[in-house]
Amino acid sequence: MFHGKGKVVNSTSEIWQLVEARRERFFSLSDQVWDTPELNYGEWRSSAAHAAVLEAEGFRLSRGAGGMPTALIGEAGAGGPVIAILGEYDALPGLSQQAGVARHQPLAPGGAGHGCGHNLLGSGSALAASALKDYLQRHGLAGRVRYYGCPAEEGGSSKGFMVRAGLFDDVDIAISWHPAAFAGVNNAISLACNELNFHFAGRASHAAAAPHLGRSALDAVELMNVGVNYMREHMPSTARIHYAIIDAGGVAPNLVQARAVVRYLVRARDLGTLRGLLWRVEKIAEGAALMTETTMTRQFISGDANLIGNTPLEALMHRHIERLGPPGFDDADRAFAAEIQSTLSEADIRVSFERFGLTPRPGVALCDTIIPPGSGDGTLVGSTDVGTVSWVVPTVQMRGATYAIGTPGHSWQVTAQGKSPAAHKGMEHAAKVMAATALDLILDAGLIEAAKADFRARLGATPFVNPIPDDVEPPLEPAPFAPAE
């Protein structure tokens, strides 16, 4: 067996050392990104910070990957297989919060914050890529490592646009991770999704003097929502539909609203089911327009495919997590995590254990165990644009333990823990696992072949249809300052 070889064990400890040797630079990068939280396609400073570090580390850099100014790719090495390590660095609106404080205290009220831990995600992936680059150089090995700096994970689907642009065409394996409460291989469960705006246009009129002359776009939005809500009984139980009225047509009730916009986020277990569901939602929108004598136009925002798992890659990554053990948290880390837990409900904490089939353990604030692959109740967990990559390249992801057990995703508590020593330890831990996994793949072509065979068997004859249509452009944001070349 491959893993019985002494050479592999030595290569693993050597790559761990290479991660340790450069971790401070990447902790700083993570903290710097945390300090400048930027939203979808507005990650100008975060992207520039990554570019600066990658260039200093000796990567060949392509800025503006796929036509997205805040996307970048750093490559090192030559020949051999191509291993992609995926990073993100976008923040979330409304989740500004002081670091290291266990009470809700925004730095900028209403401002953005790293409430999904993408400051750690991007920097941890870059750290893994950099350690692997050094190993390849030191040993003169053929192989290329690529860091993908992917903006706008929170609703912008940049990886889908990168796939469409062919940026993964020559990649053999893709590896990523996400900050979490527990360490383990990520269960490949996520929902395919599409986000669209439905714009309705009617005719304005005085609502009392001439109501018969008006045609209300707001009525159309309401009827569409009613129609979709009736449809819920007749769709797969794993599907999800959410909506937000993003333009109600104004604030005057005595005026018939001539325009209104509702945003829909439709999610389903797989791409085929998603397409069918989306078609039905569009029929309902057309019906609402018909009923109200308004017109309706669709505006596509983004789309992600569901994740495709990969058994050989998950087994390989799990072996590396087991070899490393849980992150080395100390008493101070556990004390701060316990303070964070005191801001959570008992249900938050209990569900966090139960999701992975664990019995809740009161008093345990940080991960001290490794979750075996496939554990848990199969709870669906939203969507990710890594899903789209997983349809074109065998892909594996890790959950890294960076925050207190029970911390809800997308919360001020995630932001509060994003610069903590525990977060840095969890990031280093994930970087070691990703780098060691990638190195094994480069050292043993058989592992890549096994992963590709599993990939082909899972997809079979199912054609990949990118959930982002060909004519849709990324919803880019203008730079708030003149970006450096």
Ligand SMILES: [Zn+2]
């Ligand atoms: Zn995230």
